[in-house]
Amino acid sequence: MKRFLFPTLLLLAAVACAPKTGAPAEVPIRTYNAPKATGAITIDGILDEADWQNAPLSDAFADIRGVDFEPKPIKQTNMKMLWDEENLYIAGIIEEDNVTASLTEHDAIIYHDNDWEVFIDPDQDCRFYFEIELNALNTVMDLLMDRPYRDGGKFYLPWDLRGLKTAVHVDGTLNDPSDTDKGWTVEMAIPIASLCVEFQTPQELLDKDWKIGFSRVEWLKESGPEENWVWNPTGLVDMHQPERWGVLHFVK
Template sequence: MMVRNWVIGLIGTFAVFAPAQQQDLFKPLPPMRWTPRHYECLRTNQKFHIDGKLDEKDWQKAPWTDSFLDIEGSDKPAPIYRTRMKMLWDDEYLYIGAEMEEPDVKATLTKHDSVIFHDNDFEAFLKPRATESGYFEFEINALNTGWDLYLNKPYREGGKADNSWDSTGLKTAVTVQGTLNNSADRDHGWTVEIALPWKGFDSRQPVSAPKPGAMWRANFSRVEWIAGHPREENWVWSPQGVINMHVPDRWGYLEFRDSKD
């Protein structure tokens, strides 16, 4: 899960995981050398069938983000596979669609709340309330296995991960453009579709459907394990300058807007 959860609360107990690379969870932050990215999330009146295809009319009109970059910034090598995403919202849900280019789509984890970043994955980090220190995280792999957790504040500030949070009413789907777990052929990639209900946050923070003009801090990432590489790759929507996703002040801005129709 890119770069970060060494210490993760699992059902009230902390366990220590050892990814391939020591993450910079507690190191001093280098200067921020670029402007965080910004995305206008448009309102939709369409009802979606969550199937991982992103083929409804309003999905087709929603703008894609720029391609993801290395978590440390554009001065690092560019990702070898493209990742991009788009978002919409209505009175019930925040919708997230992501597209991952991948020549050999693989996944192994099937149990909800597994440590999903041990597979290749897609991840969302959402901070709905600027006045609160807490934020939400969701990860998903190509088998449509999810991991949702809440952090009361960043690890560097003494935060703890709450793995008991589950987003009530969450809907997710994945489609694979190719064949899953078959290295004998070449795949195109995989697509994720997420419908995250506003009420799903309520057990940790009250979050209502936003008003047009509302702004959240948010970031989105992809962990990619490449054969022969000494560590996982961490590709993100808005680079942070440090191998640590848990720095909300360095995330991008998600702005909610009315439909442009």
């Protein structure tokens, strides 16, 4: 009996990762070639480390429904990534003329504010992946998904990304609409060991490419609907399409 178990699990994983009917057949997948950091990265929201300056700037974020979808985002968003043996480092560069944030409790539903969102599936199997959201007050929501909602997935909000460090720098004034801000920057250090929930080692994870999605929720109108500006469009208003996220390649 035991020898049949492994192929069955593989089959389940393949089914879980297949795109569903009704969604666009093909979405171009972006790849980011992340350099290895040569020095320490101080998580203070300020991207003045030489490593950040040398890291490539991502493509500008587009509407979640597609790179050519109209209307296009009216505010620029980019990201950068770095890595070392301990951490994945993420920088978010978010143009914003009116930086706002209200939520202060850990694990609040952060996308009710304008936010910055990261989705990570290190082993690319569309199961057991991570979602991290934060606002301009650096309030974090982090959770673990067992699989996408479309496959009956459940989220586990009490899960916290052990050792996660995040910081935000506001270039302007927070919650003061009387002036014009330039934007906000996010700096994150994500311990690779804390993403090993499927019996991998950090080195095993670093040996291969990851799936990674970035999204920015922007409430242009208070009444909504919200804008979803993303690095790799999924083709529909739903980030929980892991096979359509971009690829993180670790440059060795």
